[in-house]
Amino acid sequence: xxxxxxxxxEISVVEKEDVTLDCVYETRxxxxxLFWYKQPPSGxxxxxxxxxxxxxxxxxxxxxxxxxQKSTSSFNFTITASQVVDSAVYxxxxxxxxxxxxxLTFGSxxxxxxxx
Amino acid sequence: xxxxxQSPRHLIKEKRETATLKCYPIPRHDTVYWxxxxxxxxxxxxxxFYEKMQSDKGSIPDRFSAQQFxxxxxxxxxxxxxxxxxxxxxxxxxxxxxxxxxxxxxGTRLTVL
Numbered sequence: 568x569x570x571x572x573x574x575x576x577e578i579s580v581v582e583k584e585d586v587t588l589d590c591v592y593e594t595r596x597x598x599x600x601l602f603w604y605k606q607p608p609s610g611x612x613x614x615x616x617x618x619x620x621x622x623x624x625x626x627x628x629x630x631x632x633x634x635x636q637k638s639t640s641s642f643n644f645t646i647t648a649s650q651v652v653d654s655a656v657y658x659x660x661x662x663x664x665x666x667x668x669x670x671l672t673f674g675s676x677x678x679x680x681x682x683x
Numbered sequence: 684x685x686x687x688x689q690s691p692r693h694l695i696k697e698k699r700e701t702a703t704l705k706c707y708p709i710p711r712h713d714t715v716y717w718x719x720x721x722x723x724x725x726x727x728x729x730x731x732f733y734e735k736m737q738s739d740k741g742s743i744p745d746r747f748s749a750q751q752f753x754x755x756x757x758x759x760x761x762x763x764x765x766x767x768x769x770x771x772x773x774x775x776x777x778x779x780x781x782x783x784x785x786x787x788x789x790g791t792r793l794t795v796l
Contacts, residue, residue, distance in 0.1 A: 604787075610771055612726070612787040658725060668714045668777065670728035670739055671785060 569594045571661050573674035580649050581682050588644045588677045590659030596620075601635065601642045602660040602671065612658070618642065649681045685709055687788035689774050695794045696764050704759040704791045708776030714738065715757040716785060717749060718773040726773055732757060764795045 570593040580586045603615040618635050626633050630647045656678045660671040688707040696702050708715050714733045718726040728741035732751035751757045771792050775785035
């Protein structure tokens, strides 16, 4: 069965600090997809990134970067120079299978508070 | 760009009442998913539909049912509501071309009193 673990329940940083959110996953499938979503206080789920199991390239998008390591089953997310607007709950999620249309399994989320 | 539409956005019901939540997927998306997010919890998968047929089933209570219609919109019907059903209900949609990328609607916040 698939499982996603986000061990950090809550992280508090001061603006401009870098912060890394950890995500560890378990799956028996060789083909799977990993995601990060942001959920601000308003409640909507905002898609941040998707990575498939065959693409271990790290990705950078502005202040965001992701480190995917199959050897340790981890897909960590780093925010550089954090800002107050980054305050939200961040979910890591996993979807198995290569045909699409599979449900997402979410981690328990990490609440990030960025203090001014 | 068109997004997933959910209605209503907020709903207040009494215990033992019924509720119907609606979801309108992004045009040309063929798969719809329903998730339930309790207070302080992560979203939990309930059920999904592909081309109007049930595709996958998660932790959906027997009191809940869902369907996808010919125009691809979906409805989640909830009967005999309980206090524990109070949650944020998300609908998401995807298409073959977006493989596993699910686009989420804004959610319906259901409060059961």
